[in-house]
Amino acid sequence: MRYLRKLYDWVLYWAETPYGAAVLFILAFAESSFFPIPPDALLIALVLGSQKKAFKFALICTVGSISGAVLGYLIGHYLWWTPNNEFSSLATFFFSNFPGFTQEIFFRVQELYNQYNFWIVFTAGFTPLPYKVFTVSAGAFNVNFP
Template identity: 55%
Template sequence: MTEPSVEIQEAAARRKGLLRRLYDWVLHWAETPYGGAALFVNAFAESSFFPIPPDALLIAMCIGQSKRSYRFAFWCSVASVLGGAAGYWIGFTAWGVAGPLFFKYVPSFTPQAFAHVGELYENYNFWVVFTAGFTPIPYKLITIGAGVFEINFGIFMVASVLSRSARFFLVAALIRKFGPVIKSFIDRYFNLLSVIFMVLLAGGFLVFKYVLR
């Protein structure tokens, strides 16, 4: 296997540095009077094009104002679902124009990944959206894909509401219950646990379908 060229390595390093600066910029809003508005904008934008998930800002806001944790989770969920609907609209109406720009500039968007999303949508509409909404799978890839592949909008919205609310309210509940000490646990293990949960959930459905029928 050939080593990546120096140019490719430098480009990857620049992108990583840019994302880190963008992450720090998003996080700093938690220390300002505009943290709630920033959380709403972050959650909306991340569902359709923005590369930084709202989880980090949500965690910081909940730690700083724990009594308002569920309110932050509510507005984060609302914004994320609305942003997902915007992503669906982009895919449904404007993908011919927007597609090349997303493939070029938005992390996680590749033609290969997008083709795979289309294959998944052929059989698992609801569960593709729910899994992406609850786990670290790039949600924007799924929301835009739902529009491109013309998934039923009602199914898409129900899956989005359930999955995004479950994710954000779980984070808020953990911080409300355990306080700042839970932050390192969430940072380190939450995404892994969300994936494990979905694997177990899928396994349970398979048992009911093929073993207990």
């Protein structure tokens, strides 16, 4: 319970400073690529503190989230593939040390990603699963990035 109180105090602190919007961007960026804490609480606090700026805060959060998703894609791509388009040492480690996770299964899932890439990434935003899982895996599966 103490953790929630600290988080609550932290959100209120930043919501009351002039840097609240910048922190919202950073939090949204980090959350969509690697950080596990969502920006929703800070967004709500900022909007409640200044309802006239609600759309501005929503836009800041959206741009931060999209930018972070791009970083997540790049993380997935560059941690999984070498510049020669071969599997990286991390990918090889996964294939060697995780039973049932083979290159054949990887390519099968990659085929599904290529077939349904828009729908996978789009619907991922509406599931309780962390969105970063889908953006990082989209990079690992070399999904076309427009």
